[in-house]
Amino acid sequence: MIIGLTGSIASGKSTVSNMLKALGYPIIDADIVARVVVEKGTETLEMITEVFGQEIIAEDGSLNRGKLGEIIFSNPSKRKQLNDIIHPAIRAEMLRQKEELLMEGHPTIIMDIPLLFESKLQSYVEKILVVTVTEEMQLERLMARNNFTLEEAKARIQSQLPLSIKEKEADAVIYNNGTLDSTEQQLKKILSDWNVLIA
Numbered sequence: 001m002i003i004g005l006t007g008s009i010a011s012g013k014s015t016v017s018n019m020l021k022a023l024g025y026p027i028i029d030a031d032i033v034a035r036v037v038v039e040k041g042t043e044t045l046e047m048i049t050e051v052f053g054q055e056i057i058a059e060d061g062s063l064n065r066g067k068l069g070e071i072i073f074s075n076p077s078k079r080k081q082l083n084d085i086i087h088p089a090i091r092a093e094m095l096r097q098k099e100e101l102l103m104e105g106h107p108t109i110i111m112d113i114p115l116l117f118e119s120k121l122q123s124y125v126e127k128i129l130v131v132t133v134t135e136e137m138q139l140e141r142l143m144a145r146n147n148f149t150l151e152e153a154k155a156r157i158q159s160q161l162p163l164s165i166k167e168k169e170a171d172a173v174i175y176n177n178g179t180l181d182s183t184e185q186q187l188k189k190i191l192s193d194w195n196v197l198i199a
């Protein structure tokens, strides 16, 4: 079974993804893939530099992620420009990894994709698992984790579809407002309901 794990920024996807990894599931992580496809020397990084200029390149020639984030999270048309360049590369690499894991014979594969709904990737997966939190908790955890101001955190949250919409579209929802233990119990119950819990 191919499970799509999603949510919104700072809702707890990586936390759940780490739990799944510890349970033994293979994970394809879109955020990691998004870093690999823009490594120094890649064609994708060159295309991004052509559009956004040398200012988004750090002294060592790698992508200055903070700088590019400042630009795209405060400007929807710039964000679209970046997405149009980088998303095809991310999709291709994720599908390549999925094929590789299928060939290796893994019965269950997790695809951790923050923008699963925004990028309309529902057809890539068989079940959709959404990790959600209240708006207040999301804002609080994002500001604490990334040291963002209220304004910076809100800009990032508003770059994505509301969690309330994602919850409605999900096959199952994990409510991550409580303890990590509560989150893990919910996760195991869902995996068991789907008959994919690794004993």
Ligand SMILES: CC(C)(COP(=O)(O)OP(=O)(O)OC[C@H]1O[C@@H](n2cnc3c(N)ncnc32)[C@H](O)[C@@H]1O)[C@@H](O)C(=O)NCCC(=O)NCCS
Binding pocket: 008, 009, 010, 030, 031, 034, 064, 065, 066, 068, 069, 072, 079, 082, 083, 086, 090, 113, 114, 115, 159, 160
């Ligand atoms: C702009 C970049 C360089 C900022 O890097 P930074 O290290 O600060 O953030 P990171 O990559 O860890 O992303 C953190 C979270 O931001 C959110 N996010 C990232 N990109 C986007 C986007 N284009 N639109 C909406 N939300 C986004 C996701 O929830 C993601 O989990 C980076 O986010 C990026 O390359 N974004 C485009 C690729 C993309 O869409 N990635 C999301 C997963 S497919």
Ligand SMILES: Nc1ncnc2c1ncn2[C@@H]1O[C@H](COP(=O)(O)OP(=O)(O)OP(=O)(O)O)[C@@H](O)[C@H]1O
Binding pocket: 007, 008, 009, 010, 011, 012, 013, 014, 015, 016, 031, 114, 141, 142, 145, 176, 177, 178, 179, 180, 183
């Ligand atoms: N149940 C919880 N209790 C306390 N803190 C939590 C809990 N779940 C997550 N956190 C913390 O909240 C922050 C956001 O969680 P996490 O990094 O898992 O979110 P994410 O959805 O993967 O975010 P992103 O989309 O930015 O990658 C982290 O600092 C994490 O340690």
